[in-house]
Amino acid sequence: MSMAIETHELSKRYRRVSALTHCTVTVPQGRVCALVGPNGAGKTTLLRMLAGMASPTSGTASVLGGAPRQDPAFLSEVGFLAQEIPLYRRFTGEDHIRIGTHLNQRWDAALARTRLAELRIPLHQPVGTLSGGQRAQVALALTLAKRPRLLLLDEPFAALDPLARQNFLATLTSAVADAAGRLTLVLSSHLVTDLERVCDHIILLAGSRVQIYGDIDTLLAEHKVLAGPNQDTGPIERTHQVVHTVTTGGRPTLLVRLSGPVTDPACQAEDVTLEDLVLAYMGAGEASAAKHLTTVGEDS
Amino acid sequence: MTWLVWRQYRTQGAIASVLLAAAAAVILVDGFQIASHWHSILVTCAGNGGCLSQQGPLVNGVVSDLPYLTLIVPVVLGMLWGAPLVAHELETRTSDFVWAQSVTRTRWLIVKTGWLLLAAGICGGALAALTTWWSGPINALSATAFDPGQFDTQGIVPIGYAVFAMALGIATGTVARRTLPAIAVVLGGFIAVRLLISNLLRPHYITAVTTYYHLTGSFTPPGQAWVLGQGGVSPTGVTVPQGWGSLGTVALGSCQKLLGVGPQTKGGSPAAILSCLQAHGWRGFATYQPADRYWPFQGIETGIYLLLAAALIAVTFAIVRRRDA
Numbered sequence: 261m262s263m264a265i266e267t268h269e270l271s272k273r274y275r276r277v278s279a280l281t282h283c284t285v286t287v288p289q290g291r292v293c294a295l296v297g298p299n300g301a302g303k304t305t306l307l308r309m310l311a312g313m314a315s316p317t318s319g320t321a322s323v324l325g326g327a328p329r330q331d332p333a334f335l336s337e338v339g340f341l342a343q344e345i346p347l348y349r350r351f352t353g354e355d356h357i358r359i360g361t362h363l364n365q366r367w368d369a370a371l372a373r374t375r376l377a378e379l380r381i382p383l384h385q386p387v388g389t390l391s392g393g394q395r396a397q398v399a400l401a402l403t404l405a406k407r408p409r410l411l412l413l414d415e416p417f418a419a420l421d422p423l424a425r426q427n428f429l430a431t432l433t434s435a436v437a438d439a440a441g442r443l444t445l446v447l448s449s450h451l452v453t454d455l456e457r458v459c460d461h462i463i464l465l466a467g468s469r470v471q472i473y474g475d476i477d478t479l480l481a482e483h484k485v486l487a488g489p490n491q492d493t494g495p496i497e498r499t500h501q502v503v504h505t506v507t508t509g510g511r512p513t514l515l516v517r518l519s520g521p522v523t524d525p526a527c528q529a530e531d532v533t534l535e536d537l538v539l540a541y542m543g544a545g546e547a548s549a550a551k552h553l554t555t556v557g558e559d560s
Numbered sequence: 561m562t563w564l565v566w567r568q569y570r571t572q573g574a575i576a577s578v579l580l581a582a583a584a585a586v587i588l589v590d591g592f593q594i595a596s597h598w599h600s601i602l603v604t605c606a607g608n609g610g611c612l613s614q615q616g617p618l619v620n621g622v623v624s625d626l627p628y629l630t631l632i633v634p635v636v637l638g639m640l641w642g643a644p645l646v647a648h649e650l651e652t653r654t655s656d657f658v659w660a661q662s663v664t665r666t667r668w669l670i671v672k673t674g675w676l677l678l679a680a681g682i683c684g685g686a687l688a689a690l691t692t693w694w695s696g697p698i699n700a701l702s703a704t705a706f707d708p709g710q711f712d713t714q715g716i717v718p719i720g721y722a723v724f725a726m727a728l729g730i731a732t733g734t735v736a737r738r739t740l741p742a743i744a745v746v747l748g749g750f751i752a753v754r755l756l757i758s759n760l761l762r763p764h765y766i767t768a769v770t771t772y773y774h775l776t777g778s779f780t781p782p783g784q785a786w787v788l789g790q791g792g793v794s795p796t797g798v799t800v801p802q803g804w805g806s807l808g809t810v811a812l813g814s815c816q817k818l819l820g821v822g823p824q825t826k827g828g829s830p831a832a833i834l835s836c837l838q839a840h841g842w843r844g845f846a847t848y849q850p851a852d853r854y855w856p857f858q859g860i861e862t863g864i865y866l867l868l869a870a871a872l873i874a875v876t877f878a879i880v881r882r883r884d885a
Contacts, residue, residue: 313659314884330881336662348568348655355567356657362563363661406662550574 263322264289264410264444265310268317272305272487277303278468285463285473289409289442294455295448296474296538297465299526303379303448304343306465308548310446324409336366337353339408345399349388353381353398360405360420375431400428402434411435413447417454425454433458444533452538462534464541471541476534484529486514486522495524504540515540561663561671572641575677580683581738583629584690590623591694598697618698626694627713628685634722635750637680642729642740645672646880650737669880673873684722688714705854706786709756715858719867725750727869727876734876757864763788763849765860770847775838783851790848795841 265287272280287293296304309321312328312335321328321477333346347356353376375462376383381394390398403411405486413432417425436443436458444471449455452462463473472479483503486496493512496502500516507513515532521531532540564636566573597618605611647671649655659665692714704710711717726750733742768788773779775792791801849857 308884311660313656315882330664330666332662332664335660335664338660340656342653342656342660344653344656346656348654348657349652351567359564359567359658360661362561363658401704402657402662407614517864 261291264291264324265289265446266322268302268320270306270309270321272302272309273312273317281468287444287461287463288447290442291461292436292445292459293461293463294452295329295446295463295465296450296452298450299544301465302468303311303465304414306447307414307446309495310414311338313340318554332365336364336406337394337404337409339406339411341399341403341413341416343418344402345396347395350386353383356387356398356402357405360402363453364406366407368405368407368501372401375401379427392419393421393427396420396424396428397431400431409444411443411445413445414560416450417449429458431511452535456534464538466542469560471544475489479537480532480534482530483515483517483523484514485532485536487511487528487530496527499523504543561668562675565675569641573848576683582687584772586623587626587690587694590626594618594694594697598700607702607744618701627709630637630684630691630713630718633687634680634684634718634725635747636720637683638725638750639743639746640727641647641676641679643733643746644739645676645730645733646876647737647739651739651849653789666877666879669877673730673876676730677723677869677873680722680726681719684718688718689742690717705784705851706849706857711857712758715855716862717858717865720862723756724753724865724869731872731876734879753868757861761864762857762861765857766849766853768847768849770845773846774842775834775842775844777844779844779846781848781850784854785851786849788847788849790842790846792842793845799845829840
């Protein structure tokens, strides 16, 4: 299985602040990957480095087989949509489509026009006069018109109401289906619930570090919530990797990454949801980040 | 890429073209009037030089300020078009849209800066050509080719100023990443550079010529030369600027002493003092740039501004290529 994204110890510092620290992840081709983490975890930094918009302080990234770089061949393969949904406010949708025609060797203007017509978004009106949801749709249609092999979307849902969110997701899923495994998608969000329905891969960032990444089904199978019969969690900690512990009524509940079968018959093992998993790892990440903060003395 | 530049600047470009055309119309109409007036003066005076010098100014009122357009337009273009070129894209984050297309930032910048520098050069050149033509009779009547009012508004230097102002705007906007501060810096920076170069560098583009003459006589460099200094110089090299008053205070005293004339006699006529000084080795001197250096100076100054512009554009490219978007 070839990788659309492969990073090794990728780091980015802005003056004294670490935006991303030793990030090593892979995303196989054809996947829809959720990039999840709290605000300030480094999601935008990672996406911008993958898109070739920012350069790493250290470490390497390989995107579609090469380092992100300023060269038309690379740029034409990668679609990047920044969080601010950048468009020329005084230009119409049609203007943007024509800009794309002039600035890309491969450009599917018909695709953009068709999608926007289906959504009944006016093409001959300055995009500054459109609603936030319509603008996001215009920007997405333009990004898809590039026919990229890798699509990087930074917080695409931030500005959208639930209905617009649904339309946006529908556009995305149909694009992925149309591409038949040729398109890899990375979407960032601070809420995993936004992405749960469409994603099959996840990268979880917290405190500028990767907490966990991989195939969602595999990760869900590897993790269990264990509720022990007694307060002694020692045996569990010795056999499995404890991610997070919650104690309710004196009875500890542990979210663990299994390193083998659960042998203790008195122990109840329950399946985890993606949200449980994300929250557990985020909590772990936050804790380590807080520790990191007190030692370094970060200013931001 | 060119289409994007056209789309982004078509409105501003149309406004600028209309304004330029209007200015051109005014200059042309007024210029023909001046020319016919000048022609009638030439007929009336018919080779009588004294008659020419008695003519009043050829232009009066608002139109006499027309040459200042050549001074103002370049810096305005630098502020309104140059400063936002990169800064506004960064401010509105449209750089994230345009730099996410399949065109490298370098190519994007080459095409945008290329067209805008060309536009600035054309504006500066067109205004300079019109002003030069319009000023023909005025230039003939006055001997001021090197005066800032003439040298800076005619010939080819306005092209250099315009290209430099545009490059200054582009570079400042790129460094500042914000349009408004960049506009302020362009205005201040342009004026500062212009003053520095015209006052400190321009007199020395080519080593000035110094001519010595008999103190009792007089000397005027031929043609519309640029006189940098004139006065008296002692055998030991002490110079005194021209004008009887200042020449008097220093030289008068020394000659009185030399002549053994006491201060109480208040030493004779100016001519006698000058003869005395001449007799004791004083000479008159004039340091000047000859009239035939007008075009070399225009060329050198234009070259300096084009080189500065090239350096600013190089800085812009280095920043845009390297810095994270």
